[in-house]
Amino acid sequence: MYSDGELDPEQTVRMELELREHAQAAGCVEFERKLRERVCVVMTTEHPTAPQELAGRIRDEIRSVDLPDVQAPSGPIRHLFRGPRHANVFAVAASLALVAGAVLVGIFAPPIDAWRAGSYGNQTRDAATHVAQEHAAAASAFGEVAASGFQHQALQTANATLGRPFGRPLQIAELDGLGYEFVGASQCEVPHCDSACHYLFRRSNGPGLVSLHIVPDRGQFDMTEGMRIRSLPLGGMILPKKEACPMEVVVFSDGELAYLLVVCVADDLPQVAQRLQENLLASAGSP
Amino acid sequence: MAVQLVRHPDEASDLVQETYMKALRVAERFEERGGGIRPWLFKILHNVFYTKLAKAKRDPMSVDELHGAPDDSPGPGDPSPAWNLQSLDWEHVDERLKDAIDHLRPEYRTVLLLWGVEGLKYREIAEIEDIPIGTVMSRLHRARSILADQLDDLAEETGRLGG
Numbered sequence: 001m002y003s004d005g006e007l008d009p010e011q012t013v014r015m016e017l018e019l020r021e022h023a024q025a026a027g028c029v030e031f032e033r034k035l036r037e038r039v040c041v042v043m044t045t046e047h048p049t050a051p052q053e054l055a056g057r058i059r060d061e062i063r064s065v066d067l068p069d070v071q072a073p074s075g076p077i078r079h080l081f082r083g084p085r086h087a088n089v090f091a092v093a094a095s096l097a098l099v100a101g102a103v104l105v106g107i108f109a110p111p112i113d114a115w116r117a118g119s120y121g122n123q124t125r126d127a128a129t130h131v132a133q134e135h136a137a138a139a140s141a142f143g144e145v146a147a148s149g150f151q152h153q154a155l156q157t158a159n160a161t162l163g164r165p166f167g168r169p170l171q172i173a174e175l176d177g178l179g180y181e182f183v184g185a186s187q188c189e190v191p192h193c194d195s196a197c198h199y200l201f202r203r204s205n206g207p208g209l210v211s212l213h214i215v216p217d218r219g220q221f222d223m224t225e226g227m228r229i230r231s232l233p234l235g236g237m238i239l240p241k242k243e244a245c246p247m248e249v250v251v252f253s254d255g256e257l258a259y260l261l262v263v264c265v266a267d268d269l270p271q272v273a274q275r276l277q278e279n280l281l282a283s284a285g286s287p
Numbered sequence: 288m289a290v291q292l293v294r295h296p297d298e299a300s301d302l303v304q305e306t307y308m309k310a311l312r313v314a315e316r317f318e319e320r321g322g323g324i325r326p327w328l329f330k331i332l333h334n335v336f337y338t339k340l341a342k343a344k345r346d347p348m349s350v351d352e353l354h355g356a357p358d359d360s361p362g363p364g365d366p367s368p369a370w371n372l373q374s375l376d377w378e379h380v381d382e383r384l385k386d387a388i389d390h391l392r393p394e395y396r397t398v399l400l401l402w403g404v405e406g407l408k409y410r411e412i413a414e415i416e417d418i419p420i421g422t423v424m425s426r427l428h429r430a431r432s433i434l435a436d437q438l439d440d441l442a443e444e445t446g447r448l449g450g
Contacts, residue, residue, distance in 0.1 A: 001424075004402070006409055034377055035434060039403035042385045043291065054300045058307050151406035161404065186406070 003032040005149055012149075037154040040161055123192040124225045127215070128239045128249040128260060130191050131198075135211040135262040136246045138200065150184025150200070158185035158199065165195040166216060166257060173279030175201050178271050180210050190215050190260070208264040210272055217258040221251055231270070234277040254280050288329060291400050292336045292393060302339075306332040326407065330415045333397070376445065380438055387437040395430040402427055 001007055002015045019026040152158035155174060162185055163169040174182065180201040190196040193215035201210040226237035229250070236252030239245065250261040250273055261276070263269040289299035289306075309331050317327055388396060394416075401407045401415065409427075413420045 004409070004427075031435070032431065035431060035438075036403050038377065038380055038384055039388070039399060039434070042381050042388060043400060043404050051296070051300060054303060057300075058304050061304065061308060062311060161406075 003029050003036075033153055037152075037157045040152075040157050044160060044164075122222065122225070124221045124251070125239070125242075125245065126191040127193065127213075127221065128251065129245040131211060131213045131260045132241075132245045132247040132249050132262055134188075134198070135209065135264075138211065139207070139209050139264055149186075151186040153182075153184045155182045155185075158197075162187065162197040162214075165197075166214075168256075170197075170214060170257075171280050171283035172199055172212065172214075173275055175210065175272060175275060176204075178268065178275060179204050180208075180268075180272070188213065192220050203265070208268070209262075210264070210268075211262040212276065213260040215258050215260070217253045217256055221253075221258055223251070223253075226251065229273075232273055232277050233281055236273070236277075252277065254284065288397070288400055288405070289332060289336075291396055292332075302332065302336055305335050309335060325405070326411045326415055329401065329405075329407075330417070333415055333417075380441060383437055383441045384434060387434050391430055391433060395426050395433070398423060398426040399430045 002012065002019075007015060019029060152161060155172065159170040159172055165187075172185075181204050183200040183202050185197060185199040188196050188198040190213055196213055196215045199212040199214070201212075202208065223237050226239040226249075229236045229238060229252075232252065234252050234254060236250055239249045239251065241248055247262050247264075248266070248269070250259075250263075250269065252259050252261075252273070259276070261269075261273055263272050289302040290296060293299050293302055306328060310328055313331075317324065388399065391399065397416065398412055401412045407415070409420050409423045412423045416423065418426075
């Protein structure tokens with residue numbers, strides 16, 4: 001249960017203390033972690049994505065069906081039905097096609113809930129504030145962040161699996177050379193983004209975290225909102241701390257995906273951003 | 288998940304299509320429980336698959352086999368397999384692992400997929416499969432034990448060959 005992230009925080013801490021005392025048990029945990037990683041790779045490699053024509057078939061069938069009049073359902077699916085009370089056929093078809101597309105690449109995005117407008121009332125600041133607040137919350141947990149709380153504890157698996165909603169593997173670099181070890185990665189929610197994932201790294205020596213959120217780049221971020229960065233290979237901007245946004249956030253894009261980066265140790269920010277962007281460029285150039 | 292259930296890409300596409308159509312028809316029944324829409328869709332897919340299977344009594348797994356096959360996998364009370372496979376080369380286990388997964392019973396493979404690939408929690412898997420959480424844990428334990436046994440064999444073979 002520990003390796004599956006099923007224990008509560010107190011139990012997790014107790015288990016980690018026990019594992020430090022018992023090497024064999026720690027070995028079992030490590031085995032299960034590696035087994036999970038390989039199972040994920042094997043099962044996703046065999047059938048990475050759904051056939052292209054399947055989404056089209058589903059859309060066509062949705063359009064051909066006489067839909068019953070339905071009350072707008074509760075929960076997040078209500079936002080897929082744009083009409084006030086009765087399902088508009090075209091809206092439903094379009095919405096379900098969007099849902100189909102997301103699920104067909106394997107991982108469905110978290111529910112698109114009714115986002116409250118952030119302190120700034122704009123998408124860029126809302127997203128930046130959200131990721132900065134998440135980062136600050138993680139950093140305030142005395143630096144003790146449990147890897148078991150993440151869906152993926154191996155970078156390679158995270159890159160392969162979390163890339164599925166985006167239609168391609170992610171190319172997030174190791175930061176070991178900069179003194180940061182990978183903690184974990186999971187799907188998450190970011191305001192105004194229909195899918196998102198979160199990677200967390202921590203300093204090997206001493207406190208300090210790196211948070212990287214990845215979302216589809218649909219032009220939702222105003223890149224003139226912050227200070228432009230000219231020295232990085234992919235450029236980007238820095239959104240300074242402001243009111244509800246407790247940390248600087250660097251935002252950059254590779255043309256398809258947008259990346260929101262938060263680093264506790266300000267001195268490390270340039271190298272971390274450089275390393276991440278260089279890896280993205282190098283991966284884009286690879287066959 | 289559909290491919291893992293039906294083991295055939297075309298049938299998997301049909302299964303996914305039926306799942307979406309059913310989801311559309313029963314959309315008003317969806318209730319948000321904190322896990323989003325994904326577990327709900329998986330549950331519909333699971334139900335559609337097993338309903339078709341029960342009706343058609345098709346290969347690769349009949350209903351009788353599905354529910355009553357003798358279980359020769361290690362149980363919770365059995366000695367644990369050699370989890371500490373220090374000599375195992377993880378870079379070269381995928382073929383053996385794939386073969387072992389292909390030979391798992393569907394209910395073990397499904398739980399393994401939902402746990403290992405989709406990253407779902409026990410509770411979510413239990414809701415999708417409509418089984419108790421304890422059964423989820425049991426099936427997951429057995430699936431992992433079977434895979435570990437296969438890897439244990441691989442480690443032994445590798446050791447004997449000196450590779």
